[in-house]
Amino acid sequence: MADEVVLLDFWPSMFGMRVRIALAEKGIKYEYKDEDLRNKSPLLLEMNPIHKKIPVLIHNGKPVCESLIIVQYIDEVWKDRCPLLPIDPYQRAHSRFWADFVDKKVIEVLMKISTTKGEEKEAGKMEFFEIFKILEGELGDKPYFGGETFGFVDLSLIPYYSWFYAIETIGELNIEAECPKIVAWAKKCLQKETVAKTLPDQKKVYEYVEQMRKKFGNG
Amino acid sequence: MAHEVVLLDFWPSMFGMRVRVALAEKGIKYEYKEEDLRNKSPLLLKMNPIHKKIPVLIHNGKPVSESLIIVQYIDEVWNDKSPLLPSDPHQRAHARFWADFIEQKVYDTAKKIWATKGEEQEAAKKEFIETFKILEGELGEKPFFGGETFGFVDIALITFYSWFYTYETFGNFSIEAECPKIIAWAKRCMQKESVANSLPDQKKIYEFTVWMKKYFGMD
Numbered sequence: 001m002a003d004e005v006v007l008l009d010f011w012p013s014m015f016g017m018r019v020r021i022a023l024a025e026k027g028i029k030y031e032y033k034d035e036d037l038r039n040k041s042p043l044l045l046e047m048n049p050i051h052k053k054i055p056v057l058i059h060n061g062k063p064v065c066e067s068l069i070i071v072q073y074i075d076e077v078w079k080d081r082c083p084l085l086p087i088d089p090y091q092r093a094h095s096r097f098w099a100d101f102v103d104k105k106v107i108e109v110l111m112k113i114s115t116t117k118g119e120e121k122e123a124g125k126m127e128f129f130e131i132f133k134i135l136e137g138e139l140g141d142k143p144y145f146g147g148e149t150f151g152f153v154d155l156s157l158i159p160y161y162s163w164f165y166a167i168e169t170i171g172e173l174n175i176e177a178e179c180p181k182i183v184a185w186a187k188k189c190l191q192k193e194t195v196a197k198t199l200p201d202q203k204k205v206y207e208y209v210e211q212m213r214k215k216f217g218n219g
Numbered sequence: 220m221a222h223e224v225v226l227l228d229f230w231p232s233m234f235g236m237r238v239r240v241a242l243a244e245k246g247i248k249y250e251y252k253e254e255d256l257r258n259k260s261p262l263l264l265k266m267n268p269i270h271k272k273i274p275v276l277i278h279n280g281k282p283v284s285e286s287l288i289i290v291q292y293i294d295e296v297w298n299d300k301s302p303l304l305p306s307d308p309h310q311r312a313h314a315r316f317w318a319d320f321i322e323q324k325v326y327d328t329a330k331k332i333w334a335t336k337g338e339e340q341e342a343a344k345k346e347f348i349e350t351f352k353i354l355e356g357e358l359g360e361k362p363f364f365g366g367e368t369f370g371f372v373d374i375a376l377i378t379f380y381s382w383f384y385t386y387e388t389f390g391n392f393s394i395e396a397e398c399p400k401i402i403a404w405a406k407r408c409m410q411k412e413s414v415a416n417s418l419p420d421q422k423k424i425y426e427f428t429v430w431m432k433k434y435f436g437m438d
Contacts (some may be wrong), residue, residue: 050320050353064312066319076308089295093283100285101269134269 005030006058008044010037012208014159015067016055017198021155022071024194026078068099068156075152085152098138098145099156105131106160113171114213125171129178136181143188150192154185158195161186165202166209224249225277227263229256231427233326234286235274236378236417241290243413244369245297287318290374304371317357317364318375324350325379333389333428334437344390351398358404369411373404377414380405384421385428 007023007030009016023030035044035054047056047063057064057073064073075084085092109131112124135157139145145153164175164186176183189195226242226249228235242249254263254273266275266282276283276292283292294303304311328350331343354376358364364372383394383405395402408414432438 059309062309064309065316069312069315069319072315073308073312076311089292090278090281090283092295093288093292096288096291097283097285100288 003028004058004060006033007031008033008035008041008047008054008056008058010035010054011200012162012205013054014163017159017162017200018067018155019055019057019070019074020198021158021194022074022084024198025082025084025150025155026074027081028074028078068103068152071152071155083151084155086146095146095152098135098153102135102153102156102160106157110160110163110167113167113173114209121171125173128167128171128173132175132179132182136179139181139185144185150189150195154189158186158189159199161190162199162202162205163209166206169206170209170213222247223277223279225252226250227252227254227260227266227273227275227277229254229273230419231381231424232273233378233382236381236419237286237374238274238276238289238293239417240374240378240413241293241303243417244301244303244374245293246300247293247297287322287371287375290371294371302370303374305365314365314371317354317372321354321372321375325376329379329382329386332386334432340390344392347386347390348394348397351394351401355398355400358400362407363404369408369414373408377405377408378418380409381418381421381424385425388425389428 005023005028007016007019009020009032011034020032033041033043035041037054040052044054044056045052047058048054048065051065053065055065055067055070057070059073059077064070071084085095109124109128113121113128116124142148144150145157164183167173168175190199224242224247226235226238228238228251230253239251252260252262254260256273259271263273263275264271266277267273267284270284272284274284274286274289276289278292278296283289290303304314325347328343328346331339332347335343361367363369364376387394409418
């Protein structure tokens with residue numbers, strides 16, 4: 001049966017990038033639609049009426065929302081190749097735990113760093129490094145969080161790498177100095193074509209963020 | 220293979236209750252260990268060093284944390300009876316979406332109802348009702364969120380029912396008046412032994428909350 005796959009997305013979104021990487025890993029052809037988040041399309045509002053957010057995967061007309069839910073869906077439907085989650089239930093739970101950790105911790109601390117000043121910002125920066133040091137601990141000496149192969153946790157985290165230049169410049173911090181293992185891991189991921197072709201250029205992301213900050217007065 | 224299953228929990232926790240319901244649904248024997256959250260056990264700190272929170276399921280010595288991740292783990296390991304998630308990938312994604320909606324929307328708002336006063340409390344009540352009306356819409360005419368049978372979304376939500384008397388008393392409002400379908404659904408769930416045996420009495424939860432507010436000087 002021919003699959004019709006559409007992705008409603010927004011190019012700098014790390015959540016959207018997760019889905020793009022998953023689709024690329026599985027070699028799935030799809031139509032990419034970039035949304036203007038200040039003027040959301042009727043299609044987006046129809047397909048995600050609850051949250052009205054991207055990414056939304058529309059598979060044969062039926063929507064799936066929330067990036068990690070979409071990635072698991074993709075893994076379950078296109079299960080004949082490139083497994084993204086482990087087969088063993090315990091390892092699956094372990095992967096879900098760490099993807100959930102990324103979701104719970106990273107965005108919040110990024111918001112803190114980019115929207116606050118002075119002491120609050122310094123506290124945010126410290127928290128950022130704590131979180132990434134915990135992630136370094138989990139990575140250990142493995143090439144990927146998934147072990148020998150790129151998997152669910154790698155996919156959930158690597159999109160943030162495209163934001164590193166923006167974070168370092170706005171946050172006034174040096175991620176490689178504090179978390180060299182994370183940067184080494186990220187560069188290893190970037191050697192994969194699926195990741196390299198999906199992640200936008202770090203400078204482009206920075207320009208976008210600066211534009212937003214000027215507009216919304218966070219600069 | 221003999222299964223050794225231990226649950227680290229705290230009796231009023233709606234997150235812990237989810238795991239209790241799932242274990243009961245599957246008929247799994249386990250050892251329940253009550254934690255004193257003011258004095259966490261070495262076992263809890265060892266089994267969940269990242270978040271240091273309950274519930275934690277310890278299966279043959281290996282820990283699984285985060286209630287919805289634990290429920291999915293239970294469903295995947297004990298997959299011979301009482302499926303908690305649907306087998307169809309789109310329906311699974313749909314179930315995960317609504318469990319995630321409950322995670323995003325219910326707890327923080329509900330907490331504000333008993334923990335705050337004045338305008339903040341009123342705003343929380345309004346949001347709580349809005350959220351539950353959306354859930355009523357999703358339930359529709361189905362007996363359970365899972366359809367004909369009790370499932371993942373029902374488990375994610377029903378445990379909050381044990382706190383309804385607390386919300387209503389502190390918030391001075393009637394959830395049944397605003398969301399009768401939810402109450403009808405909750406009572407239907409409570410007819411299941413696995414649910415009735417896992418949820419504490421609503422008055423006990425209220426007494427606990429009154430004590431907690433005094434203890435933490437939240438009055």
